[in-house]
Amino acid sequence: MSTDRPAILGGTPVLSQTHDDAERWPLFDGRDEAAVLAVLRDGDLSLHPVTRALEDDYRQRFGVRHALAHANGTLALLAAFRAVGLGPGDEVIVPSATWWASAVPALWLGAVPVFAESEAQSAGLDPVDVERRITPRTRALVVVHLWGIPSRMDELLALARRHGLKVIEDASHAHGATWRGRPCGALGDVGVFSLQSHKLAPAGEGGILLTDDDAVFASAASLGDVWRCWELPGPERRFAGTTFGIKTRMAALSAAVGRSQLARLDEHNAIRYDNCRRLEAGCSAAGLLAFTPPPESTRVYFEVLFRLADNCPLDAAVFVAAMNAEGAHVSLPRYPLLHQQPLFTEGRWNDLARLPAPLRHYDPLDLPQTTAMAGTLVRYPVFTRPALELVDAYITATARIMRHAPTIAALSPPVA
Template sequence: MQSAYSSKELAINGGPKTVNKHFQWPVFSNAEVNAVAAVVESGKWGNPDCGDEVLKFENEFAAFCGSNYAVTCVNGSVSLRLALMACGVKAGDEVIVPPYTFITTATSVIECNCVPVFADIDPETYNISPAAIEAAITPRTKAIIAVHFGGLACDMDAIMNIAHRHNLKVIEDAAHAHGAEYKGKKLGTIGDAGSFSFQSSKNLTSGEGGMVITDNDELFAMMHSLRNVGRMAGGQWYDHYNPGCNYRITQMQAVLLSQQLKRLDEQTRKRNENGLYLTTLLDEVDGISPLKRGAEITLHSYHIYIFKYDASRFGNLPKDQFAEMLAAEGVPCFKGYPHPLYKQPLFRNKNFMCYAIPETADYSQVYCPAAEQACTTDAVWILQHAMLGDKQDMEAFAQAILKIQRLVC
């Protein structure tokens, strides 16, 4: 089809942008500034024994999620490791993980001296496939890490059913899913433990930080001990019962998070509303397919809004170039992961250092077709802070995609 437009109209070639708005992140006010200043002025900056502000935030976050317990730590990678260790994994045990996620979902398993086993994603949701989980289970399997990728809930009914039948622990990696819900229940509260990140890009942030939530008394006691140098409640300061380290956050992080938490529900509902609207717009664009969202997804946090891109409907323009053009048009977007985790040099080179990964572990033969396709040709991400815009912004995002399509076809 001959374009009626000139390619010079593309912003990447010097044309006008479709979106001319700056989407601020993080969102903050004097409330955050004053809260941090009060901690600075108090002179009580650290967290030697679960300080008042840290404990206050833990209680607030647990109440927000509807869980019994919450344990803060330095980041979301450590929170996964604390959960795995508390769940009782031993050296050489296998933990099933998706290949389409951030690297630390898998490296937290290695750091527990366990073996990551990759189970492919559902091509309609980009979450771990229950059927692939079932196929990956062996006598050595001890746990499943279910990543709610982009803030879209996994099929938790199916995953919990598999876990119960095989006596497996389930850890929800909810680093993208603060405030999101599955059948009205907050993500992170369905499995044995739920892990969250407060890193700079996350929907709830203090720059860095992490959290694990659980309803299980024993898991809580162990995670609380592991993040506090192995100390136990009621013990002396220099009594150390478990192989933990100092993974505590500071009072300043805690007050930042307490203030940010006040904004989270409203922000989550705004992202959810915008995500639903943007989907109605993109459903009308030939070659663009938003990820499937079932009725069980009662609240989506849209840490990433993901759509599938069909290059054949865009003049066979490669995905990487399309994403670059879309970003130039002013849409905060990204092409996504370049390849699945098992293709990372860490796994291809088996650079596991001193960890107890058996010699038989061979990731060179792993192939997950849905994850491969997402990485190479299909997945494009719009980032969470853009989803805090208004309806007109969502319309502009769709117009930017249509503009590219018209000019490249």
């Protein structure tokens, strides 16, 4: 035990060197700088053609008729919710295990999120639970490819078709992921990517809406992109004098960064993939549970999380403390479950939805499967450069903690 003693019990940490640089993101180089400078020198930071060029890049890469750039992913989701026709009292089924922007913008349209379970093995929306939650008021589903793991699209698209529901894909974590070889983000009625700085093809701030549907595109343009609204061939163009009041246009400097980062997406994703696959193999051998993407899919690694098995004597917070005592950068998951947030549990959501009578009560004890999964999660860093030695050190530290888990559980003070 002496040389193998976990650092949390007084041993020597496995990781003695700082390794912040291996996690650095985004990765910029002269190509990004040149792209930004070119726009700056041209001078027009609002209506520069670089934003159209970014949309063309997305159209081509994702094989869709329309791509519309937005100031951020949250606004692109608002545009998507409106464009599929969500209105007062309509229900939209969403996972609780996601970032709030997958659900909350729907409230501004008077639509009501209905939270459904996520699957324990893949973290995607559970099609069986979704079907149970459909009511005569349900109009749409939001499918989130959480952490880069594609959700079960065959089942979700089929049940949406059966019940006449629209499918909105929130692919903000999933640039480069595929389902049966087709790109996530281009599988539903409308897809949205966030290009916020942490994402896989970052622009600083930005969002992209993708669709094959001319009416969805026209609706998104008329929400708040006056320039694109003027150009619409159909009747939605009549709103160009006012729009619907929310300015959605992406800044040209962000679009320049978004283009040069999208061009390097596959190269960046491949490095993350190699590091994370090795990490998953090693940590699984040590007893952690890795997430398993559906076999029809290829995932990408926006984030890498594991579950602690039911028989693991450590709770997630103690495991994190033990790993970090080894010099690692492990944390609890970043997103709280949405159905347990005060916006919903205290009924404040109707401040936004303004329904004459609140249609729904949100119970923090709902979604036992998702809640149980969330309580076992631990989040590892994604290394953005080739870092196999570092990955191996994380595996060594993990194996050490798991070997000594009963002792750590018995001896370590509770973690606040």
